[in-house]
Amino acid sequence: MLIIYKSSRNGILEIRENFEKSSWINMTAPSKEELQYVSQLCNIPIEFLEDPLDLEESARIQYDEDTNCTLIINDFPTIDVNNHQFDSYITIPIGIILGKDYIVTVCNQSINSLENIIKKNVNTSMKNRFALEILLSISTKYIEKLKLLNKQRLKIESHLRDSLTSKQLYDLMDIEKSLVYFLTSLKANAVVITRLFRTNSVKLYEDDKDLLEDVRIEINQGIETTELYTRILDSITGSYSSLISNELNKTMKTLTLMTVFLTLPTLVFSFFGMNVTLPIAVNEPFSWIITLVIALIFVIWIGLTLWRKKMF
Incomplete structure (x- = not known):
């Protein structure tokens, strides 16, 4: 045109x-x-x-x-x-x-x-x-x-x-x-x-x-x-x-910490759930409480260690 x-x-x-x-x-x-x-x-x-x-x-x-x-x-x-x-x-x-x-x-x-x-x-x-x-x-x-x-x-x-x-x-x-x-x-x-x-x-x-x-x-x-x-x-x-x-690093860090805290109780419960002779008697009525306390001790211990290293 x-x-x-x-x-x-x-x-x-x-x-x-x-x-x-x-x-x-x-x-x-x-x-x-x-x-x-x-x-x-x-x-x-x-x-x-x-x-x-x-x-x-x-x-x-x-x-x-x-x-x-x-x-x-x-x-x-x-x-x-x-x-x-x-x-x-x-x-x-x-x-x-x-x-x-x-x-x-x-x-x-x-x-x-x-x-x-x-x-x-x-x-x-x-x-x-x-x-x-x-x-x-x-x-x-x-x-x-x-x-x-x-x-x-x-x-x-x-x-x-x-x-x-x-x-x-x-x-x-x-x-x-x-x-x-x-x-x-x-x-x-x-x-x-x-x-x-x-x-x-x-x-x-x-x-x-x-x-x-x-x-x-x-x-x-x-x-x-x-x-x-x-x-x-x-x-x-x-x-x-x-x-x-930075946001991705924070997300991966949070997921890693959650994995660590969830893995510890699982290990304890798996150990006491095995079909072998254990320190806690089978007929002990408070054995499950003892198991929870042991798992909680591990979680607190790991939590304090990570906190001292400023992981969270």
Whole structure:
């Protein structure tokens, strides 16, 4: 699917039916026919349109001298559709192609960040500035998703203090996985932004450089926040792992002590229950009391010994 936008005189993006110069072509999960059509009509290398559709494609910037086109690939966060139990996130690439007469964005999924740009007053004829607006919107989206992940972490942590379940631990694992995706993608995006400052294929004016600096600040903030949340999550999971081990040790210790105390009377009763001559007469009316006293003495003796050794 592709939609063509162009700015009006008031800076409002309007949908156009035909390809016009200085317009923005937004492609979402395009077909091969659409890719070929846009490539030929806009004089854009076909690989520039196909590479961002690969979910494993890394963030980068690339220039083609023959067509004078620049490809910028950035990763942006999106909800993991494979996880139906918890709102975890992954990152997928989006391609921004700066052509001679057009700016093209191509991605496998629809992007909320681009929908926010549609509501802004932007000028599609200023392609470089428009591309920076997209990059800034993507960087801001990371901060929003990090705040949501942190709220989910705090909610899980509050429940962990009352009871610990496997589901809560799995949810923490999903948050940790999302943070790994974020940190990897943000660092790759930061490299792209650094290269934009140095490249000659994308001409930047002073206002554009200020906007690019805002993008770099947002990305660095995202990296620092992600690293902080990752350290906090590692501390939480490590602490609760120690608590789980401690509780397991207490349980095993309690079961062991119970086994010891139950084994001693059993040994005494088994000894006096044998069909042989014993110190206590068979016809002694208080023989069972004597047996209980002997068993109790053994239990008290073992109990005192374990207590002195601070076993309980």
